[in-house]
Amino acid sequence: MTRPTPSDRLVLCIKADDVTQSTSGNWSWWPSWRPTSMSLLKSAEAKILACIRNEVWSRFVTLPNQTRIWTLKVTNKTTRKQKEQAAQTPLVMVHGFGGGVGLWIRNLDALSRSRPVYAFDLLGFGRSSRPSFPADASLAEEQFVSSIEQWRESMGLERMILLGHSLGGYLATSYTIQYPERVSHLILVDPWGFPERPQPQVQGSAGQGSEVKRVGPPRWVKALASVFSFFNPLAVIRAAGPWGPGLVNRFRPDFKRKFEDLFDDDTMTQYIYHCNAQNPSGEVGFKAMCESLGWAKRPMVQRVHLLPPLMPVSLLYGSLSWVDSSTGNTVAQIRGKSPTSVTLIEDASHHVYADQPEEFNRVVENICNTVD
Numbered sequence: 001m002t003r004p005t006p007s008d009r010l011v012l013c014i015k016a017d018d019v020t021q022s023t024s025g026n027w028s029w030w031p032s033w034r035p036t037s038m039s040l041l042k043s044a045e046a047k048i049l050a051c052i053r054n055e056v057w058s059r060f061v062t063l064p065n066q067t068r069i070w071t072l073k074v075t076n077k078t079t080r081k082q083k084e085q086a087a088q089t090p091l092v093m094v095h096g097f098g099g100g101v102g103l104w105i106r107n108l109d110a111l112s113r114s115r116p117v118y119a120f121d122l123l124g125f126g127r128s129s130r131p132s133f134p135a136d137a138s139l140a141e142e143q144f145v146s147s148i149e150q151w152r153e154s155m156g157l158e159r160m161i162l163l164g165h166s167l168g169g170y171l172a173t174s175y176t177i178q179y180p181e182r183v184s185h186l187i188l189v190d191p192w193g194f195p196e197r198p199q200p201q202v203q204g205s206a207g208q209g210s211e212v213k214r215v216g217p218p219r220w221v222k223a224l225a226s227v228f229s230f231f232n233p234l235a236v237i238r239a240a241g242p243w244g245p246g247l248v249n250r251f252r253p254d255f256k257r258k259f260e261d262l263f264d265d266d267t268m269t270q271y272i273y274h275c276n277a278q279n280p281s282g283e284v285g286f287k288a289m290c291e292s293l294g295w296a297k298r299p300m301v302q303r304v305h306l307l308p309p310l311m312p313v314s315l316l317y318g319s320l321s322w323v324d325s326s327t328g329n330t331v332a333q334i335r336g337k338s339p340t341s342v343t344l345i346e347d348a349s350h351h352v353y354a355d356q357p358e359e360f361n362r363v364v365e366n367i368c369n370t371v372d
Helices: 006-019 040-051 077-084 137-155 166-177 220-227 235-239 241-251 253-258 265-277 284-290 326-335 358-371
Strands: 055-061 068-075 091-094 116-120 160-165 183-189 201-203 210-212 313-317 342-343
Touching: 040 091, 040 265, 068 137, 091 241, 091 326, 137 166, 137 284, 160 166, 160 358, 166 183, 201 326, 235 265, 235 326, 241 253, 241 265, 253 265, 313 326, 313 358, 342 358
Parallel strands: 091 116, 091 160, 160 183, 183 313, 313 342
Antiparallel strands: 055 068, 068 116, 201 210
């Protein structure tokens, strides 16, 4: 009998992780392998949110189907400002893949100076409920969008300035297409899923037929991506068990650096770990919407023309981000004379809001001030 190799054991662990989505009894021992729990996530988040100086209202918002959305509302402390804030259009912030409300810690105080700011954990992420998601891309997207609308109804918000980062930008755009009357201004921060997947390059030579040349990553990268396409994107973190937190520290040290003036320990990477070491849910929905290597099955650039012509759209990109900022110019071209702006924030990577928080907050606040 052949003994499994370490890589075989890792794949078996990842596969077991996926099994836990739909079964519980036979795999009841599995969660103990991972040093995480919703209680530990709550504690990590509480340490982060303790940095907020303004008034924080936080609770679970229960939707009609009984799923719950973890929600923050941040308002200015001063009594005089509270009345002024009540008349202002609220800013609603939607995090990206694998994130949660804690990642906005550098922005919540600054952006709540003149208006109420809401942030919530997307369905299937963070502390929100983790229901099953369909494998169909359009149905998975619709489940996310419907939960946002049900959340808005439950909160009693008539209109909002809607800001989404990465996956949150993709979902915020989809939401605005369906419910434009609820959005006063759409702000997209390094949005994921907008460009179409590049087509094979065509090279021709005189007197000969054209030859198709596929340009892509090395074979071993494609082979590895092919294997892991069968699993959830962050399954390796859960498969690593007690080594999971160290894995996050090793591969995402940037999260510690981005917040090092607030925390001199592993607070932020612990938060990221606990957000993503729970049984996958929103992660499954995200996978359903993805093509291989992370392209969206339903690129949003094909649908931005469905946004109302008068809907203001602001796109913010980090100059050092892996997200192609030229897509913002494509969106502006598609929208023609519709109000669309593209801003590049220097020395910022994909997490613009944390890399250059002062500039990000200034730009977003100026955009909000154009609304009221």
